[in-house]
Amino acid sequence: MNIDKILEDNKLIIRLDGRLDTNTAPKLEEELKKDLPNITELVLDFEDLKYISSAGLRVILSTQKIMNKQGNLAIENVNDFVMEVFEATGFVNILTIKE
Amino acid sequence: MKKITIPAKIENLPQAIDFINQQLKPFEPISQAQLQLELAVEEVYVNIAKYAYEPGEGKVFISCEIDENPLQATVQFTDSGIPYNPIDNKAPDMKSREKEVGGLGIFLIKKNVDDISYQYQDGKNILTIRKKLGTNIQ
Numbered sequence: 001m002n003i004d005k006i007l008e009d010n011k012l013i014i015r016l017d018g019r020l021d022t023n024t025a026p027k028l029e030e031e032l033k034k035d036l037p038n039i040t041e042l043v044l045d046f047e048d049l050k051y052i053s054s055a056g057l058r059v060i061l062s063t064q065k066i067m068n069k070q071g072n073l074a075i076e077n078v079n080d081f082v083m084e085v086f087e088a089t090g091f092v093n094i095l096t097i098k099e
Numbered sequence: 100m101k102k103i104t105i106p107a108k109i110e111n112l113p114q115a116i117d118f119i120n121q122q123l124k125p126f127e128p129i130s131q132a133q134l135q136l137e138l139a140v141e142e143v144y145v146n147i148a149k150y151a152y153e154p155g156e157g158k159v160f161i162s163c164e165i166d167e168n169p170l171q172a173t174v175q176f177t178d179s180g181i182p183y184n185p186i187d188n189k190a191p192d193m194k195s196r197e198k199e200v201g202g203l204g205i206f207l208i209k210k211n212v213d214d215i216s217y218q219y220q221d222g223k224n225i226l227t228i229r230k231k232l233g234t235n236i237q
Binding site (some may be wrong): 053054055058081 | 131206
């Protein structure tokens with residue numbers, strides 16, 4: 001999985017390319033740990049994210065909890081498979097997912 | 100039926116996924132269904148890799164059988180670790196806002212396969228998942 005970041009003041013856009021799975025989720029978690037302090041607006045762009053598993057969901061959930069305290073998190077350009085996983089697990093109800 | 104035996108370690112997850120996908124490739128499954136199977140395979144595999152031999156190490160044996168017309172994959176995972184029946188695991192409460200993420204993997208396995216069965220035999224955990232997959236072949 002490739003992680004691309006664009007930082008503009010307190011806004012951070014993270015583009016993920018590939019698979020957010022058991023092996024790659026820790027990499028995202030580590031990046032977020034470094035970058036999230038001072039961020040009030042976080043965007044996760046999933047346009048090139050092909051696949052997600054429960055390990056990826058856990059990182060998203062913990063990120064959502066952090067952003068609930070310090071700003072907001074939006075997830076954009078979710079593909080059909082990832083959307084299906086968000087729907088099946090009820091994550092659609094706790095995340096802000098934009099078209 | 101094809102089979103592989105690999106050390107049950109998280110870093111070997113791509114080998115497990117690649118093994119299944121290689122068996123499926125000639126049958127050109129619909130990508131959505133293939134991703135659903137990959138998800139179930141990952142969740143089963145990772146469960147074994149993380150917990151079956153804790154705190155030691157061991158191996159996992161994976162077999163894959165493909166049926167055509169209609170296209171269907173049967174994947175069996177065998178380990179000699181701690182007896183554990185994942186089917187008994189209760190689904191997490193999906194309505195709860197503070198999500199209980201522990202059971203999420205098991206929930207996703209059940210959600211993405213057509214059949215799941217577990218048996219403990221001769222000191223081995225044997226978990227079998229079966230999934231129907233559409234095909235792009237006309």
